[in-house]
Amino acid sequence: MWDKLFSLQEVDTKIQINLKDKDDLNEKILLEDGKKAKESLLNEIKNAITKYQVQINKIESKIQELQNKKTDIQKKIYGGLVSNVRELQALKNEDDQLEKDINELNNYANKFFSKLSLMEENLDKITQEVDILKENWNKNFPELEKRSEDLEISIKENMSNRDILFNSIPDDLSMIYQRLLKAKDNIAVSKVSAGTCSVCHVKFPLSTEKELMLGKEIVFCDNCGRILVII
Ligand SMILES: [Zn+2]
Incomplete structure (x- = not known):
């Protein structure tokens, strides 16, 4: 009786270990062994890069707009059509202000550019990591699936052994x-x-x-x- 009780405990322990292994394995399979998490990180970076590019485009078109304005003003200043001194001074002031605004926007755009290039470097790195994880996953998946099936068989066998042992004790x-x-x-x-x-x-x-x-x-x-x- 006592040896059967002990065997029952041993079988139950085996079942517990197998169930835990199967859970871990299933989680690995579900998350494709870290590939999914890395892929979603990759997508986040791609989205962030797109947002930055949109922002940079906006700044650049604003710079272009100011640049066009500046060209027009300079035509007026140097075209000889404006002879009124006050008017000329006002145009020069406007020209200076535009120069300042353009510089400021250029600095702002450069900050975005340096962040963007960091993100692009990161994108390359993560893309390579995803490729490796993909390769590993394709290689390892059949084995993981086989292990999961084997565990399932082992659990079933142990469960039926357990029933026999359990029913054999008072x-x-x-x-x-x-x-x-x-x-x-x-x-x-x-x-x-x-x-x-x-x-x-x-x-x-x-x-x-x-x-x-x-x-x-x-x-x-x-x-x-x-x-x-x-x-
Ligand atoms: Zn004790």
Whole structure:
């Protein structure tokens, strides 16, 4: 009975490990092993670059507009058509102001250009990373899928083994086992090792050991509350 109980615990532990592995594997498959996250980063960078380019185009067309204005004013100043001194001075002032505005806009555009070139460098880097992840993913996917299928088979096999073992132990014991399994992080049974509980490593009194040797009653670890078995 006690060896069956311990085997049940071993099968349950295997199932837990397989379920955890399968979860990790499924997540890897779902996220295509980091490829999806990298691809969405790549898209974000591409969108940001497009926005910057739109902004730069706006600034450049504004500069062009001011430049045209400046050309017109200079034609007036140097064309000899304006002879009024005041009017001429006003045109020169306007010309100076336009020069300042154009310079300012050029500086502003340059800031955008340097940010844009950084982003383009980053884009190249991330594109290369995505290519590598794509290549790896195409190479690794069949293996990951196979591993996931194998785990599925293993879980099913262990589940049916579990049912057989579970039904082969007395009802009162199986009920306690099931309850402890839930309460004690999927470890309900502890193998005794040199007078100590192998899960919590606490040494138990001689009386407990005697009880265990008799093997009639369910003996619990005083410290962690798990079922102790001698195998
Ligand atoms: Zn214990």
